[in-house]
Amino acid sequence: MARTKSTTVKDVAAAANVSRATAARALNGYGYVGSEAAERVLEAAARLGYRGNRVAQALRQGGLPIIGFVPGDIQNPFFARVAHDIDVAARGSKHNLLIASSEEDLEQERALLDNLRALNVRGMIVAPASANDNLHLARLVREGTPIVLIDRVLDDLPCDSVAVDNEGGAREAVEHLIANGHRRIALIHDDARIVTARDRQAGYVKALQAHGLPVDQRLIAVSSSTVQHAIDATIRLFSQPERPTALFTVDSVMTTGALLALRSIGLTIPRDVSLIGFDDFDLATFTDPQITVVAQPVGKIGPVAVKMLLERIRGLSEPPRHVRFQTRLICRGSVSRIFRPA
Amino acid sequence: MARTKSTTVKDVAAAANVSRATAARALNGYGYVGSEAAERVLEAAARLGYRGNRVAQALRQGGLPIIGFVPGDIQNPFFARVAHDIDVAARGSKHNLLIASSEEDLEQERALLDNLRALNVRGMIVAPASANDNLHLARLVREGTPIVLIDRVLDDLPCDSVAVDNEGGAREAVEHLIANGHRRIALIHDDARIVTARDRQAGYVKALQAHGLPVDQRLIAVSSSTVQHAIDATIRLFSQPERPTALFTVDSVMTTGALLALRSIGLTIPRDVSLIGFDDFDLATFTDPQITVVAQPVGKIGPVAVKMLLERIRGLSEPPRHVRFQTRLICRGSVSRIFRPA
DNA sequence: CCTGATTCTGATACCGATCTCACAGATCCA
DNA sequence: TGGATCTGTGAGATCGGTATCAGAATCAGG
Incomplete structure (x- = not known):
């Protein structure tokens, strides 16, 4: 040719x-x-x-002007938004963005990071797929590759991170339900492997305990983060004899699934069930009633991550910095007050 | 460090x-x-x-094992899905994916393509931001860079393309409205700069003409593809004295905007207005009633594009091939039948 | 035992850009 | 006028890996 x-x-x-x-x-x-x-x-x-020829330049000068981004799933609107923000911020400093989705698979993540390393990218922004077995990340950090963790923080990894207060946000949501008289509050969360889900579950548990409520395993369903699995989990939860009066879902995909499931089994929000979801999303304002959610400042995550990464790329050698954003409970119409006689 | x-x-x-x-x-x-x-x-x-060291290898052997993808906007669920599919397909052939969003800006697109070229990527998959002024693309093609156009096809550019039958799909939608008795059918479309929008508009016009209906400019609103602009455009259309009885929107973002606008001005679907949107999307099944849409086989676009691109990378020198998928009208509940006495 | 093929290995050129070094010519000040 | 400094330039090394080439060692067959 x-x-x-x-x-x-x-x-x-x-x-x-x-x-x-x-x-x-x-x-x-x-x-x-x-x-x-x-x-x-x-x-x-x-x-x-x-x-x-950038390639030749890179060989001589060490490193391509590329930033690698490894999200859990680029189709997840949360990561799509973050990816977009990172792209814009990176462009400001003449870097290209290389997105490689781990699909929440640890093996895949390992392979991708290896790849990025071999490409000599300047730095990486990663949302680790797993809370454990992160030797591959530890090694990269040890070798000096600039890395910023987003969304999911690994405490034992000495590198910068940007995330939200997952535990606090979840706790606030569940306490809001408790304050409205709910006692049987169900939880649908992801495989505890993902840090975010784990922290949000912790917030759920702490809220219950702080109010002297028991943590009932029958009210907790584990589902992987796909709409179909969330539907199944919801149906399982709500076909029990003593139905929960409220549901807390740990991400927007699960909230979507829950919405579909509740509709299909004929339960009305908020009359039959109250619902709060973690992470705000378009759909939440389209339903009737609109859904109460724990909102994260999504738009801040990407820019801050890039800023920190660029500082590392330029050689900053301070100890790891951790940015933690606060969440905000947006009360819409999906929570009802239960009258509870003393 | x-x-x-x-x-x-x-x-x-x-x-x-x-x-x-x-x-x-x-x-x-x-x-x-x-x-x-x-x-x-x-x-x-x-x-x-x-x-x-991939960089050194690339220098010797010519080209990084990278495929560049330039979508209009990575946050658009359509492109996010395609990006994901491309990623998976590319990985199968040991290629990494570099995503660089043009944000529908021609200048930005030019800069990005220049960048990708300088990086010596093996090939590119592009959704051109503009129907005109594509000399930069023409030059890349002429130089022999493997390129596959997706979603938006430029007829005068001699390279492979994958898209859907935009005109036919739009026409089918509008004819469906006509068949249901609608005569005053409004259109919200993007700046005609984007090929897709132009073709869909053409389908709208042909459908009207085929049935002897006039093309009334007052029923056509131009909006850029953001929810807010679509809301404004919808409100403009429906505050006219002779209100349209039906609306056709050319992409899912606009459909979303239209939905919000109609709700805010108190018009009920499908009683007051019938609605068909181009491109299926999650929301469409969450509303009550659900929205009738023209669905594209989104999941096929990425894999086919990668397949064609890889063939070019391997040296295939056939004349340009054009894959055109058919769309499918999914009738849900957003179109009402208007009784129209003879 | 010698020729020719086969196997193994190291030296070296090369990809394209950058950077150091040495050197030539101009300029300058004493 | 001569040494020192400043300009402008080209030769060549370098980044890390790959491919070519030629030579050494082994082995087969006549």
Whole structure:
């Protein structure tokens, strides 16, 4: 197919009748170059459409101007939003963004990080798929690769992180339900492997305990984070003899599933069941009534992560910094007050 | 920060007491290598944690094992889904995916493509932001860079493409409205710059003309593809004295906006207004009634695009191939029948 | 025992850009 | 006028890996 090989400094130099060294100097504006020679080089470069070869530059100078982003799932609106923000922020500093989704699979994550490492990217922003077995991450950190963790923080990993107060947010939500008289509050959460889900579950448990309520395992369902699994889990929870009066879901995908499931088994929100979901999402304002949610400042996560990463790339060597954003409970119409006689 | 420089073939060769050449042969399994020497090399490589440097490989062999993807907006669920599919397909052939969103901005798209070119990526999958001024794309094609266009096809660009029958799908939707007795059918579409929107508009116009209905400019609103703009456009359309009885929106973001706007001005679907949107989306089944949409086979686009791209990368030199998927009208509850006395 | 093929290995060129170094010519000050 | 400094330039090393080539060692067959 005779892919035309691109023009190199050599070509430009030849066209301008100078050496490669001089051409490079003219193109990059360093060292001494005669104004006349420089002009000829620039003209030749423009004429030949010289672009430079990042790969060669990267080899010489170490590292491609690329930031790697490893989200759990790019289709999840949360990560899509963050990816977008990272992209914008990275572009501001002349970096390209390489997105490689781990699909919440530890093996895949390992392979991807290996790949990024081999590509000599400048730094990585990662949402680790697992709370355990993170030797691969530990090694990267040890080797000095700039890494920023987002959304999911691993306490024993000495690197920067940006996340929200998952436990506090969950606790606030559950306490809101308790304050409205609910006692049988169900939880649907992800495999505890993911840090976020674990913390949110912890918030749920703490809220119950703080109010002297028992933690009933029958009210807790585990589901992987897909709409279908969430539907199944919801149906399981609500086909028990003593039905929960409220439900707390730990992410927007699960909330979506719960919504669908409750509708299909004929339970009305908030008359039959009250619902609070973690993470705000479009759908939440489209339903009738609208759904009460724990909102995270999604838009801040990406920019802050990039900022921290760039500082590391530039050589900052402070001890790990951890940014923790507060969540906000947005009360809409999906929680009802239960009258509870003393 | 003393970023530990990674181990090179040189290190491995030294550790195994062989030359770089032999080490490379052992590691890549080509040429003749003594079994004993090979073993020593492999052992040394494992011990030192040798990973290889893609950048150096790329320089020698031409091109990074990367596929570039330039969507209009990664937050748009359509592109997020396609990105995911591309990622999976690319991984199957040992390619990484580099996503760089153009944000529907032509200048940005140009810059991004330049970047990708400089990175020597193997090929690109692009959803062009504009129907015109595509000299930058034309040049890439001319230079032999493998490119596959998705979603939006530029007829005068000699390269592969994957898209859906936008005109036909739109036409089917509008004819469905006509068949249900609607005559004043409004359209909200994007800036005609984007090919997709233009084709869908063309379908709208053809449907009307085929049934002898006038194309009334007052029924056509232009909006950029954001929820807020779509809301404004909808309100504008429906505050006219002679209100439309039906609305066709050309993408899911606009449909979302229309939904919100209609609710806010107190119009009920489908009693007051019938609605059909192009592109199926989650929300469409969450509303009451559910929304009738023109569905595209989203899941097929990514895999087919990658398949075509890989063939080009491997050197296929057939003339440009164009895959065009059919759309499917999914009738739900957002279209009402208007009784129209003869 | 010698020729020719086969196996193994190291030296070396190369990809493209950058950077150091040395050197030539111009300029400058004493 | 001569040494020192400043300009401008090209030769060549370098980044890390891969491919070519030639030479050494082993082995087969006549």
